[in-house]
Amino acid sequence: MQVINIKNNGLASFGGRGVYNNNTCIFLPNINKEQNMSNFGEVMSRFYKLGKNKNMDNGLYLHTLMLFHCMCHLKEGTLTVENANKKFYELHGKLLNSASLSRNNAVLVNLGLIKLTENSQDRRQKDIIFTTVGHKFKSLFNDIPRAKEAI
Numbered sequence: 001m002q003v004i005n006i007k008n009n010g011l012a013s014f015g016g017r018g019v020y021n022n023n024t025c026i027f028l029p030n031i032n033k034e035q036n037m038s039n040f041g042e043v044m045s046r047f048y049k050l051g052k053n054k055n056m057d058n059g060l061y062l063h064t065l066m067l068f069h070c071m072c073h074l075k076e077g078t079l080t081v082e083n084a085n086k087k088f089y090e091l092h093g094k095l096l097n098s099a100s101l102s103r104n105n106a107v108l109v110n111l112g113l114i115k116l117t118e119n120s121q122d123r124r125q126k127d128i129i130f131t132t133v134g135h136k137f138k139s140l141f142n143d144i145p146r147a148k149e150a151i
Contacts, residue, residue: 043140050111064104066092068113071128072141079128080119081105113137
């Protein structure tokens with residue numbers, strides 16, 4: 001699923017090459033479902049606009065946002081690609097395969113949200129470093145304790 005364009009007062013609409021088979025959304029506590037989806041649309045719109053500014057005219061995948069959301073939940077010192085994938089499983093019930101993980105990380109790097117560096121103890125592992133822009137987007141998720149099923 002991708003965010004493909006912006007409509008309705010600047011909120012993103014979704015579409016794309018495939019259907020995501022899990023009705024996962026980002027859950028905001030103490031907010032009704034309509035407000036929750038509105039806030040989710042606003043977050044996706046910001047990601048879409050960032051991608052548009054970086055000439056990513058083909059849209060952004062929902063998994064990219066979900067992976068970034070998982071990275072935002074990791075504590076300092078545990079920011080690795082492997083731990084982000086484990087958090088993805090914890091929050092969304094599935095692991096990303098290595099190709100999807102690599103592709104989504106590359107998009108996040110191209111958006112200027114993260115940098116990937118080799119781990120000093122294990123060169124096969126990649127550490128995640130949030131950029132200045134990444135920290136601003138991370139703040140969008142400060143009040144989101146976990147992901148939940150929409151239905």
